[in-house]
Amino acid sequence: MPAENARSVAAKVCAVLDAIGAEPAGLNATEVGRRTGMPLSTAHRLVQTLAAWGGLERQADGRYRAGLRLWEVAASAPRAGGLRDVARPFLEDLYEATQQTVQLAVRDGGAAVVVEHFATRGAVPTAARIGGRLPLxxxxVGQVLLAYAPAVEQDAVLAGSLERYTDRTVTAPSELRRVLAEIRRVGVAVAVSTMPLPALAVAAPVAGPGGQVVAAVSVVVPTGGDAAAVYVPAVIATARGVSRRLAGSPLVRPG
Amino acid sequence: MPAENARSVAAKVCAVLDAIGAEPAGLNATEVGRRTGMPLSTAHRLVQTLAAWGGLERQADGRYRAGLRLWEVAASAPRAGGLRDVARPFLEDLYEATQQTVQLAVRDGGAAVVVEHFATRGAVPTAARIGGRLPLxxxxVGQVLLAYAPAVEQDAVLAGSLERYTDRTVTAPSELRRVLAEIRRVGVAVAVSTMPLPALAVAAPVAGPGGQVVAAVSVVVPTGGDAAAVYVPAVIATARGVSRRLAGSPLVRPG
Known part of the structure; x- marks a missing residue:
């Protein structure tokens, strides 16, 4: 098979999956073609092949969404499923102890990706769902991941657009640098988070086997009162517990 | 692009993902080629393209595993992530109330796929992890899903090999038919499960918006004593709670 052909078709398959993942309601094959800019006949063929495998599933309305087969393969992802399996008992303990929303996130380029999330019905509602993205x-969790990111990636985020979500969002690069330095100094972040309701997040870094920060754990609490400080030791202890387990685990070792 | 070419390359991409998903330690490109039977040069190109996208991630040992990008797309799968998001508060309540292992599974052909799983450190250890498979x-959960499966799919499972996991595993097709009929009659299964330690599972069906069974919920308890009966009402109530939420939700509606 010609080399460029295999690469080109495989890249189109990736584009189809990206388009499907970006649209909660799903897409039909024609919409996939339009979103990805590929010929409709190609979009149809790729969607059909992915659906025959089980990577996409056709809904009653004719739209396709991610399928169970894709989900099974993806559940083995070390930075998501693997990390979550290791972290879960610690997160459950944190959730039991605080009865507040608990999150575990990893950095993917310029965003934090939520890989685990516990919330009771009564807890502060959060914008994030599992698999969802939060601004760094x-x-x-985003501020912690950014604080420990390689300098060059930090610079890229600071040079980009820092969207204002609430009137307490840190949007000035110089102020954000100070915030990040303080996080590295104390090992914990207390941040106003981007929620439907005012909330504070208390977040701490999780280190991988090599000592590098691979994830962040947070508790999200209502802003009424200054309750955040109460959760700092518990969040730090949880993050350290996960780190200690990871040190003995081959699960999270990206190259 | 020639039609058969797009289909053929896309099918190869699916085969690469299947191979990666089946090997917890990951595979290098050469191993992918060997497992899938495709030319090594093709395997290399496909793996590289998937890795450039983020669907695969290269580990320090040169092997590839499922990547964060694939996981993000897959998290939107209605039969896994979508179902789990709806079911979670109910499963958490069941877990709080029982302090036992709680599972949510859907059927994929001849197996039950675990889409959610809660276990404390002290609970009965189970063979299943999230994304893992259990025999029907x-x-x-498998017996419940099989009990409500279309007759033709039930026949296929009963005609296949019914592996013996413990000396209480039901392996005779005629006996299994009786067990399945009883599950449909009472709406709950109490089954010896395939665990590292002896355990009983109490499982009940979750119905989708159309009334068809789309998932099963279970509690897994130690076999010492006959404690299983205690959990039957809680499991049924949880399964009904999830069903009621699904009736008002567009999340789980495969075509």
């Missing part, structure tokens, strides 16, 4: 500069 | 005839 405007969430607790 | 030898697990609580």
């Amino acid at each position: 500069h405007a969430s607790g | 005839h030898a697990s609580g």
